[in-house]
Amino acid sequence: MTIQRANHDATVSTRATIYQICVGLMKCYDMLAGQKLSIEALGDVTILGDKQVEVKNYQDNLTDGHPNFWKTLKNWLDDTYDSEPYSALVLHTTQLFAEGSRLVGWNDATTQERLDLLDAIHADFVKRNEAAVAKGKKSSQVFKLQQYVLDIKRPDPTGLNRSA
Numbered sequence: 001m002t003i004q005r006a007n008h009d010a011t012v013s014t015r016a017t018i019y020q021i022c023v024g025l026m027k028c029y030d031m032l033a034g035q036k037l038s039i040e041a042l043g044d045v046t047i048l049g050d051k052q053v054e055v056k057n058y059q060d061n062l063t064d065g066h067p068n069f070w071k072t073l074k075n076w077l078d079d080t081y082d083s084e085p086y087s088a089l090v091l092h093t094t095q096l097f098a099e100g101s102r103l104v105g106w107n108d109a110t111t112q113e114r115l116d117l118l119d120a121i122h123a124d125f126v127k128r129n130e131a132a133v134a135k136g137k138k139s140s141q142v143f144k145l146q147q148y149v150l151d152i153k154r155p156d157p158t159g160l161n162r163s164a
Helices: 011-028 067-077 102-110 111-133 141-149
Strands: 037-039 045-047 051-056 088-093
Touching: 011 037, 011 045, 011 051, 011 067, 051 067, 067 141, 102 111, 111 141
Parallel strands: 051 088
Antiparallel strands: 037 045, 045 051
């Protein structure tokens, strides 16, 4: 007898929640005496006054234009998000880096190198967007996310004082 999954199967979201709890447990080993950990109340996993970790459970590879990466940056740069209490904002994902992804060196890059990398990735997307618009297509959602993230008119949390 073959059993089919129910149409209300929540396996994927349950796995994501379990993964988030596992990351939280793993972060407990990094904590100092007196620190507190929060799951979901202040973000996915937060060590109060230290790190805020966004936890993503994806099967596909992490590309330079993956919405997962750009949405996370957008959320952290939103005017209503207060990053001040954190020494680090971390994206913890199950994704492997896609072949040729420029994000592969992200963890070891300086702030300026990361910003230069984002600008270079976006420059490629600008070219693709111009070609798409010329063909009557709309801008991609990732392109719009990049526009938001790299908008020099918004306050710059990096302290690098970017200008046009």
